[in-house]
Amino acid sequence: MADNSRKQANGARSYYDLLASKYDDATKEYKWIAPEIVNNLLLPHVKPGNSILDVGIGTAQSTEAFLKAGCNVCGVDISRKMLDKAKEKYPSLELYQGNIEEGVPFISTRSFDIVLGVGILEFVTNMENVIGIFSQLTKSEGLIGFTFEEFIAKHEVQGLKVSVTAKGALENVPEINNFMTVRYEYQEVESMIHNAGLSLLEHQHFIAYEKSQERIPISYTIMLAKKWV
Numbered sequence: 001m002a003d004n005s006r007k008q009a010n011g012a013r014s015y016y017d018l019l020a021s022k023y024d025d026a027t028k029e030y031k032w033i034a035p036e037i038v039n040n041l042l043l044p045h046v047k048p049g050n051s052i053l054d055v056g057i058g059t060a061q062s063t064e065a066f067l068k069a070g071c072n073v074c075g076v077d078i079s080r081k082m083l084d085k086a087k088e089k090y091p092s093l094e095l096y097q098g099n100i101e102e103g104v105p106f107i108s109t110r111s112f113d114i115v116l117g118v119g120i121l122e123f124v125t126n127m128e129n130v131i132g133i134f135s136q137l138t139k140s141e142g143l144i145g146f147t148f149e150e151f152i153a154k155h156e157v158q159g160l161k162v163s164v165t166a167k168g169a170l171e172n173v174p175e176i177n178n179f180m181t182v183r184y185e186y187q188e189v190e191s192m193i194h195n196a197g198l199s200l201l202e203h204q205h206f207i208a209y210e211k212s213q214e215r216i217p218i219s220y221t222i223m224l225a226k227k228w229v
């Protein structure tokens, strides 16, 4: 595994381990609505008994609606402390600690009706590879729903393709100084979906949260793709 990717994964682990105890309160305060958006988009497609894999599950904010719909939810996250919070809230969850960029070998022989990645793809070093991994973990005729952070020229935060994640949140913590957020244009991500052999069914732009004390609106896009075979 490349050095860059290992550094980024270590940064994500440290950052979210530090944030875990405050994550649910902080996301409420800064109006994080991506889990609600993914629920609205995916729930009309689920049936009781469907299997869901939530990659970067965090504290399981998108999970409750799928559990209520009778689905079985499995989650993967790089942060042990975020997983502990998820388990505390929903003891029935099947959870694994792992870095998606390493291909999650503990579940690699399985496939799921729906694979989700909400608020995680801005932290991986090779998003196209990760979409390929999502596709391998999806059953034929299954769905993949994921968000990405948009690159927006001239935006005060999103005008940079890559910037330090911790700026404004948990500054001056040495182990996360090099933990980056990566942004993409819509067409770049559309190509990644096609390159993975998936069809894009739907997409939606939305304001995902308000950043820092200045409350700067941060735009995301959610993509819903289908694997046919």
Ligand SMILES: C[S@@+](CC[C@H](N)C(=O)[O-])C[C@H]1O[C@@H](n2cnc3c(N)ncnc32)[C@H](O)[C@@H]1O
Binding pocket: 009, 012, 013, 016, 034, 035, 055, 056, 057, 058, 059, 060, 061, 062, 076, 077, 078, 079, 082, 098, 099, 100, 101, 117, 118, 119, 120, 123, 124
């Ligand atoms: C912004 S949080 C989103 C959590 C949850 N999906 C939500 O919507 O509230 C990003 C999550 O992705 C996890 N993460 C970041 N990089 C990862 C990686 N390479 N592999 C697995 N999980 C990762 C973090 O630990 C964190 O829990």
